[in-house]
Amino acid sequence: MTSSGPDPTIAFNSPPFSSLSSTLALGLIILEQDGRIVHWNDWVAKRSGIVADVALGKSLFDLWPETTQARIRFAIDQAITQGQPSLLSSSLNKYLLPLYEDPFRSDPVQIRQTVTISSFYMTARMCVLQIADVSAAFARESALRVQAQLLNESLERQAQIMKQLENHNDTLDSQVRKRTAQLNELAKHLQDVSEEEKTALARELHDDLGSILTAARIDVFSSAKLLAGSHPDIHAKLQRALRYLEEGIQTKRRIVEGMRPTILTQFGLAEALRYTAEEMAEVSGWTLRLTVEEDLPLSEELSLTLFRVAQEALNNAAKYSEAQCVEIILEADEHTVRLVIRDDGKGMELDAVHKPRSHGLAGMRSRVEARGGYFEIQGAPGRGVEISVSLALSQAE
Amino acid sequence: MIVGYQLSDLQRETLAEVFNIAMGRAAKAMSNIVNEEVLLSIPQIRMVPRSEASSLLGGPEQRVYSITQTLDGEFHADAILILPQARSMDLVRLMLGSPQQLELVTELEREALTEIGNIILNACIGTVTNLLEGQFSISLPVLQSGLCGDIIESHAARQSEEDVVLLLQIDFTVEKHSINGHLAFVQTVSSFQALLARIDRFIEKAAQG
Amino acid sequence: MSDKLRVLIVDDSSVSRMMVKNQLLSQQPDWTVVEAANGSEALARAAEAAPDLITLDLNMPEMDGLEAAVKLHEAHPQARIAIVTANIQDSMRQRVQSLGILFVAMVDKPINEAGIRKILAGL
Ligand SMILES: Nc1ncnc2c1ncn2[C@@H]1O[C@H](COP(=O)(O)OP(=O)(O)OP(=O)(O)O)[C@@H](O)[C@H]1O
Numbered sequence A: 001m002t003s004s005g006p007d008p009t010i011a012f013n014s015p016p017f018s019s020l021s022s023t024l025a026l027g028l029i030i031l032e033q034d035g036r037i038v039h040w041n042d043w044v045a046k047r048s049g050i051v052a053d054v055a056l057g058k059s060l061f062d063l064w065p066e067t068t069q070a071r072i073r074f075a076i077d078q079a080i081t082q083g084q085p086s087l088l089s090s091s092l093n094k095y096l097l098p099l100y101e102d103p104f105r106s107d108p109v110q111i112r113q114t115v116t117i118s119s120f121y122m123t124a125r126m127c128v129l130q131i132a133d134v135s136a137a138f139a140r141e142s143a144l145r146v147q148a149q150l151l152n153e154s155l156e157r158q159a160q161i162m163k164q165l166e167n168h169n170d171t172l173d174s175q176v177r178k179r180t181a182q183l184n185e186l187a188k189h190l191q192d193v194s195e196e197e198k199t200a201l202a203r204e205l206h207d208d209l210g211s212i213l214t215a216a217r218i219d220v221f222s223s224a225k226l227l228a229g230s231h232p233d234i235h236a237k238l239q240r241a242l243r244y245l246e247e248g249i250q251t252k253r254r255i256v257e258g259m260r261p262t263i264l265t266q267f268g269l270a271e272a273l274r275y276t277a278e279e280m281a282e283v284s285g286w287t288l289r290l291t292v293e294e295d296l297p298l299s300e301e302l303s304l305t306l307f308r309v310a311q312e313a314l315n316n317a318a319k320y321s322e323a324q325c326v327e328i329i330l331e332a333d334e335h336t337v338r339l340v341i342r343d344d345g346k347g348m349e350l351d352a353v354h355k356p357r358s359h360g361l362a363g364m365r366s367r368v369e370a371r372g373g374y375f376e377i378q379g380a381p382g383r384g385v386e387i388s389v390s391l392a393l394s395q396a397e
Numbered sequence B: 001m002i003v004g005y006q007l008s009d010l011q012r013e014t015l016a017e018v019f020n021i022a023m024g025r026a027a028k029a030m031s032n033i034v035n036e037e038v039l040l041s042i043p044q045i046r047m048v049p050r051s052e053a054s055s056l057l058g059g060p061e062q063r064v065y066s067i068t069q070t071l072d073g074e075f076h077a078d079a080i081l082i083l084p085q086a087r088s089m090d091l092v093r094l095m096l097g098s099p100q101q102l103e104l105v106t107e108l109e110r111e112a113l114t115e116i117g118n119i120i121l122n123a124c125i126g127t128v129t130n131l132l133e134g135q136f137s138i139s140l141p142v143l144q145s146g147l148c149g150d151i152i153e154s155h156a157a158r159q160s161e162e163d164v165v166l167l168l169q170i171d172f173t174v175e176k177h178s179i180n181g182h183l184a185f186v187q188t189v190s191s192f193q194a195l196l197a198r199i200d201r202f203i204e205k206a207a208q209g
Numbered sequence C: 001m002s003d004k005l006r007v008l009i010v011d012d013s014s015v016s017r018m019m020v021k022n023q024l025l026s027q028q029p030d031w032t033v034v035e036a037a038n039g040s041e042a043l044a045r046a047a048e049a050a051p052d053l054i055t056l057d058l059n060m061p062e063m064d065g066l067e068a069a070v071k072l073h074e075a076h077p078q079a080r081i082a083i084v085t086a087n088i089q090d091s092m093r094q095r096v097q098s099l100g101i102l103f104v105a106m107v108d109k110p111i112n113e114a115g116i117r118k119i120l121a122g123l
């Protein structure tokens, strides 16, 4: 190099510059225009395993052949020929310079580094490489990424558990629903059985007991007639027996009627409700308000269920309500039939539903729910009681 | 517009071509680093007073990253690459192939963005200094993040003259992920006129073969 | 190469066309040159001029250079095509090669004497 300025090799390798450079916490390499090394500070020497005496005067690209084809070579050229500085980041450039934490170990660990390359003028353009060790930052960020990964995974796992719980809940729900349906089915079956038994019993009572009583009455009646003139004392006794028989027949009729409401099977629900309600209204002195749709397409079981509910509700009203007025509504739309029995009596605590020995309300509810219907009782002291029931017109099953 | 810094169609086209060639160079450099195709193009070049620049950059309230290198020599100029904050980190992470995305932007990611800016800026500065054939000292890249308006304001040229901004729109695509950024050369009117004179000479020379 | 060849220069930049034209004519003063600023114009000019050599930029609006290359080659299989474009990345080089067209050369912009020589050597 033919120039009038100071020899850079001397200038950069004698105090005060060299002493300053050796205190730096970063690597400092200075190159001449042709790539020859004119300064190599202690930081670099320590991490490259190459002492300054060996490095100085050599071309960087000969000393470290791996830099020849790399981006770092291009950046050095750009700095030297055009004065353009470059930043080579540690994350975009994985392995920049062969610098190690401990270069003499058998498996040395390469330092993560950020290299800045710039130029300045002395006798000619000189190139400066500054090398910062960012291994610590790199480790920190890797740890951060691992943490983030763990966090994500645990969030995912949590979400999974939540989902499992939800699924489990759904299963439980559906089991409860299935069991309830089974219980309802059972209750319905039991009721049907009991209704059937009642019907059979009623038929027996009607056919056997009824015909026996009737036959007895006919015989007693004709005997009484025959003995009327001759034996007035026997006649009187037979007359009394006739009254007893008559009472027996009436009792039988009432029992039969109660078990198998013929009025229901013969005239339909509307008529049966009207008849029953009027009868009880007369006894209890209620004003009746009836809004009852005629000729609803109700199956026999459905009619019976509704009738039994009405019967029990009216019975309760008669027994407890002291009502002035009782209202009955029977109505239906396309899918649902609705029955409401409402009184304006003294009302009740809804807790009364759970009285141990009262089966009326519970029976109503179970009848209705056994058919998949909806039962509601409303009432409060002083406000009367309202019972409402909705049932699907066509049975779901 | 103030007379004195308008571009003729031919000047604008010439600038577009030389900058596109520079972008081709920068894209290739980046493509070598990340082993992916990188596309860089300059669809638009404008010359505006500094006071108008930030509104053209998406408004002064737009949050941006800027990477700046300063030229000093015959005149002073700041070359600033401005990228929208919202999407540029996605691009950096794509280029780094970061396995785990973090909420915060890490120091090393900022450093990588600085290097990307440095590559683009060096290509552009090289083009400008070649055109100007002057000697400049060029600073290392500095990354800033903040409001676009503040960043443009902080780069007023040192002379008292009014500054003009040579504004290049940059489309930057890696793996189908694109961002639109801007490159702004903030310089004085006189240095800009020197640049125009050089462009005219370049055109003349091109015409002579 | 003493024939008087007809050359079609395709580039959207007029400055680049000018540079290619002047560099070329300074080495081959007898050749004739036609210019086109995009792919479709190139097809039209080629139909009129039946060029022996086409220089083609890859980055052009509307029809890009690859598409233009295919269509020009189809219409004028006798014409040799050289690609003159800003720095070509490996991915682009592969795309160009996958076209199955034998190109004269691929040279970097801005075009210079060496680039022109490379093209001429490929003819
Ligand atoms: N309409 C009403 N007005 C006032 N209280 C009522 C009415 N209906 C029912 N109750 C109250 O609710 C209780 C429960 O009635 P429920 O029909 O279940 O049983 P019960 O009538 O007491 O006995 P069972 O009906 O089994 O013979 C009744 O004892 C009564 O106190």
Ligand SMILES: [Mg+2]
Pocket (backbone or CB within 6 Å): A312, A315, A316, A358, A359, A360, A361
């Ligand atoms: Mg009761």
